[in-house]
Amino acid sequence: MLRYLAKRLIGLIPVFFGITLISFFVIHLAPGKPTDVATSMNPKVSYEARERLEKLYGLDKPIYVQYFNWLKRVAAFDFGRSYIDDRPVSERIAERIPITLLINISAMILILAIGIPLGVLSAVRRGTFLDRSTTVFSFIGFSVPEFWLALLLMSLFSITLGWLPISGIKSFDFGRLSMGGKILDVARHLVLPVCISAFGSLAGISRYMRTAMIGVIHQDYIRTARAKGLSETKVIYKHALKNALLPVITILGLSVPGLIGSSVIFESIFAIPGMGRLFYESVMARDYPTIMGVLSVGALLTLLGNLLADIAYSYADPRIRVTEEE
Amino acid sequence: MKNKITLISLTFIVMIFIFALFAPIIARHDPSAIDTDAILAAPSQAHIFGTDTLGRDIFSRIVYGSRISLSIGFIAVGIAVLIGIFFGSIAGYYGGRVDSVLMRFVDIMLCFPTFFLILAVIAMLEPSIFNIMAVIGITSWMGVARLIRSEILTLKERDYIAAARVMGASDVWIIVRHLIPNAIGPVLVSATLGIGGAILTESALSFLGIGVQPPTPSWGNILMDGKSTLGVAWWLTVFPGLFILFTVLAYNLLSEGLRDMLEPRLKE
Numbered sequence: 001m002l003r004y005l006a007k008r009l010i011g012l013i014p015v016f017f018g019i020t021l022i023s024f025f026v027i028h029l030a031p032g033k034p035t036d037v038a039t040s041m042n043p044k045v046s047y048e049a050r051e052r053l054e055k056l057y058g059l060d061k062p063i064y065v066q067y068f069n070w071l072k073r074v075a076a077f078d079f080g081r082s083y084i085d086d087r088p089v090s091e092r093i094a095e096r097i098p099i100t101l102l103i104n105i106s107a108m109i110l111i112l113a114i115g116i117p118l119g120v121l122s123a124v125r126r127g128t129f130l131d132r133s134t135t136v137f138s139f140i141g142f143s144v145p146e147f148w149l150a151l152l153l154m155s156l157f158s159i160t161l162g163w164l165p166i167s168g169i170k171s172f173d174f175g176r177l178s179m180g181g182k183i184l185d186v187a188r189h190l191v192l193p194v195c196i197s198a199f200g201s202l203a204g205i206s207r208y209m210r211t212a213m214i215g216v217i218h219q220d221y222i223r224t225a226r227a228k229g230l231s232e233t234k235v236i237y238k239h240a241l242k243n244a245l246l247p248v249i250t251i252l253g254l255s256v257p258g259l260i261g262s263s264v265i266f267e268s269i270f271a272i273p274g275m276g277r278l279f280y281e282s283v284m285a286r287d288y289p290t291i292m293g294v295l296s297v298g299a300l301l302t303l304l305g306n307l308l309a310d311i312a313y314s315y316a317d318p319r320i321r322v323t324e325e326e
Numbered sequence: 327m328k329n330k331i332t333l334i335s336l337t338f339i340v341m342i343f344i345f346a347l348f349a350p351i352i353a354r355h356d357p358s359a360i361d362t363d364a365i366l367a368a369p370s371q372a373h374i375f376g377t378d379t380l381g382r383d384i385f386s387r388i389v390y391g392s393r394i395s396l397s398i399g400f401i402a403v404g405i406a407v408l409i410g411i412f413f414g415s416i417a418g419y420y421g422g423r424v425d426s427v428l429m430r431f432v433d434i435m436l437c438f439p440t441f442f443l444i445l446a447v448i449a450m451l452e453p454s455i456f457n458i459m460a461v462i463g464i465t466s467w468m469g470v471a472r473l474i475r476s477e478i479l480t481l482k483e484r485d486y487i488a489a490a491r492v493m494g495a496s497d498v499w500i501i502v503r504h505l506i507p508n509a510i511g512p513v514l515v516s517a518t519l520g521i522g523g524a525i526l527t528e529s530a531l532s533f534l535g536i537g538v539q540p541p542t543p544s545w546g547n548i549l550m551d552g553k554s555t556l557g558v559a560w561w562l563t564v565f566p567g568l569f570i571l572f573t574v575l576a577y578n579l580l581s582e583g584l585r586d587m588l589e590p591r592l593k594e
Contacts, residue, residue, distance in 0.1 A: 018434035023443065030450035143575035145526055147533050148567035151552055159557035254436065261441025265530055269553070279442060280534070283449040291446060298439040306437065 008310045012303045019299040020074075020292070024067045027291055070292065079296070080289035084282075089293040092278065097297065099169060100274035103190060103266070104259050107198040108252075115202045116248070119209020123217065123244075124236055134206055141203020146262060150196045150269045157192065165189050167271040193266045200262075201255045208251050212244040219243075245316050253309025257302045332583030335576040342573055345392040353386035358541045366559045376561035379551050384561060387543035388569055394544040395573065398459050398528045399521040405463025407517050410470025415501050415509075417471070418478030429475070432468045440465045444527065445536065453536045462524050469516050477509035511588040518581035522574035529570050545570050 054060045058069060073080060079089035122131035158166040165171060169189045177185055216222065217240055225235045263276035275294055282290035345352055355373075361381035369376040375384035417428040444461050451457045481487065482505065490500050525545075531537030532546025540547055545566045552563035 014430070015434050015437055018431070019438060022434070022438075023446075026443065027446055027450065030447065139575060139578060140571070143522060143526075143571055143578050145529050145533075145546075145567060145570045145574075147530055148549060148563070148570065151549070151556060151563050152567070155556045155560070155563070257437060257439040258441075261439040264441060264445060265534065268534060280445065283446050286450065295439070295442055295446075298442055299437065302437045302439060 004314055005311065008307060012307060016296075016299055016303060020071070020296055021067065023295045023299075024070065024292060025063065027288060028063050028066065074296065079293035082282075082290050083287045084285055084290070089289045092290060093275065093293050093297055096273060096275045096278045099272060100260075100263050100267070100276060101301075103193050103197060103272070103274070104263065106190070106194045107201075107259060110194060110198040111202045111205055111255075112252075114198075115205035116209050116245075119206040119248075120213055120236065120241060120244075122206070123210045123213030126214065131210075134210070138203040138207040141200055144200070146196055146200055147265050147269055149199065150192065150266065153192055153196065154269075164191055167269075169272055189270075193270050193272060197259060197262060197266055201259065204255070205248060205251065208248050209244065212247050213240060216240045216244040242316055246313060249309050249312050249316065253306045256305030257298075260298050260301060328583065328586065331579055335579040335583070338572060338576040339580065342392050342396060342576075345389045346396050349390050349393060353383070353389040355383035355386040357386040357390040357543050358382060366555065366562075368559075369561050375565045376559065378548070378559075378562055379555065384548065384565055387548050388545065388566055391543045391545045391548060391566070392569075392573075394455065394538050394542065395525050395528065395570075398455065398462070399525045399577075401459040402462035402466070402524040402528075403517050403520040405460060406467040406520060407470050407513060409464065409467035411474050411506060411513070413467070414471035414474030415478055415506060418475035419482060419497065419501055419505065421479075425475070428471075432471055435465070435468050438465070441527070441530075444531070445534075448531060448536050453531070453539055455538055455542075458528055458531060458537060462527050466520060466523065469520075470513055473512045473516060474506070474509050477512065478505050481505050481508055512585075515581050515585045515588065518577055518584055522577035522581075525570065525574055525577075 051060070058066055061069075070080070077090065079093070081087065082089055082092055085092075118134055122128075122134040125131055154166060157164045165188060167189075169186055171177075171185050171189075174182060174185055222235060222240055225239045226232075230239075260276075263274060264280055265276070266272065267274045267276040268280060275297070278290065279294045279298075281287075282294065359382060361377065361383075364373065364377050364381040366379060367373055367377040367381070373383050373385065375388065377383055378387070413428050413432070417425040444465055447461045448457055478501075487500060487504060490504055495504075528537055528544065529546030529549070532544045533549050535547075535550060537546050538544035540550075548566040549563060552559075552566075555562050
């Protein structure tokens with residue numbers, strides 16, 4: 001198992017380099033420089049001063065040199081300093097990341113807790129009302145613009161009904177609340193963002209789960225299990241589910257980048273000060289170090305998701321562990 | 327039942343096409359005409375979907391916005407399909423090291439938080455319609471590449487490919503004339519699905535203010551005003567959103583119908 005893990009881990013390193021390399025080149029090759037914002041608008045800044053500024057940020061060197069310098073610093077966990085407020089990028093990301101992680105992990109749990117049982121049930125009760133409603137639900141889930149759904153639910157729950165706070169993550173009187181009150185307050189603020197960000201993937205996962213389950217139910221070993229006289233629950237939840245989960249685990253791993261990417265949209269709709277908002281602000285200000293920092297952390301989280309998917313996969317399918325170790 | 331759904335989806339898509347083609351005839355108002363006497367007017371005879379914060383007719387803006395959504399959907403997916411076919415067929419046909427390098431590259435692209443990359447590129451280049459199409463296309467070709475590759479992997483072992491080779495056909499000729507046409511079915515299905523995805527991405531970008539720039543109407547940027555008028559003018563949010571939802575839904579259902587048609591084996 002350990003050897004299998006180590007192998008997967010090593011396999012992820014080139015992917016991380018690939019992602020950062022592409023990001024770095026795309027961002028730095030785009031026309032315009034971050035120094036333009038400070039200089040070209042300002043007639044008092046001379047050409048020499050601009051060159052000095054570029055030199056200070058290392059922007060005067062060829063791009064591959066810049067990339068290697070960046071890599072060298074990242075190897076020591078240093079993402080550089082923000083062009084906006086000169087604070088270390090790692091510090092800026094560290095204060096924004098917990099809330100984004102909290103939302104995405106809660107969404108993931110919601111997806112697993114609802115999507116998988118829903119898919120299994122509609123596969124087992126194929127053709128029933130439940131199955132048909134799940135199918136309709138999953139098609140709508142695929143097609144609905146999530147930001148629009150967010151606006152609709154916001155207007156229903158926060159404005160018309162007044163049940164939930166409209167945006168942000170804390171109420172004004174947050175400081176005076178008790179510990180339990182604080183947790184409840186944050187939870188009330190996060191209900192909508194979490195549910196909506198889970199919605200799209202939830203639809204996808206339940207659909208994949210259903211397809212995988214239908215495929216498995218017709219296999220010979222399921223017939224054997226039934227012939228042995230096992231109870232239907234045992235056949236479905238022990239023998240069939242374990243095998244049907246395999247493709248779904250892969251899909252789950254692949255849905256991580258989507259979740260992270262859409263945090264930009266949610267965080268700007270619900271005014272949540274997370275990593276997505278930080279990215280949006282940095283892009284607008286051409287804050288290269290922060291952009292690269294957030295992209296790298298995003299890539300790291302995605303790879304972590306893939307690694308977890310691999311672990312889950314090898315847990316569900318022992319054949320993987322054995323053949324990969326040989 | 328399934329055929330009926332496909333037909334309804336197709337009808338809806340044709341309707342949106344008619345909207346886009348005949349926008350000046352169908353829209354009763356100029357989509358950017360500001361009318362200070364009718365700011366945030368509720369749906370009525372004069373403005374069937376109401377008006378926005380500048381008194382512009384929402385229905386007319388939606389009709390004109392369909393031009394943007396359709397052209398972005400089709401061209402972005404066209405770009406993605408071309409790139410995907412190019413890499414996928416090379417990987418599948420030549421195999422070996424070429425294949426493993428290209429597929430590794432696909433893996434890397436699939437690990438990207440794509441929306442971050444799209445956002446960064448658009449914001450840095452300038453949010454023009456052309457840039458949006460190009461960036462969406464460049465970040466969504468991986469599925470097509472994988473499909474084409476796996477089709478070609480099985481197709482290239484067939485006798486008719488061996489026959490073509492014996493007759494002296496070049497690699498390019500075999501790929502372009504014999505392999506791609508036979509592998510195109512699944513690509514068509516995934517491309518139809520991709521059009522819906524591209525429309526969604528464009529609307530999200532425009533909603534964030536870095537997509538199609540006002541005053542050009544797009545379904546996403548009509549919704550931009552929706553947030554500030556939430557609870558005041560529901561029509562501003564509901565109608566453009568429904569158009570996005572139904573259009574994307576129609577493409578997704580059409581893709582499902584196409585799949586059943588092209589691959590009867592998979593039919594449930």
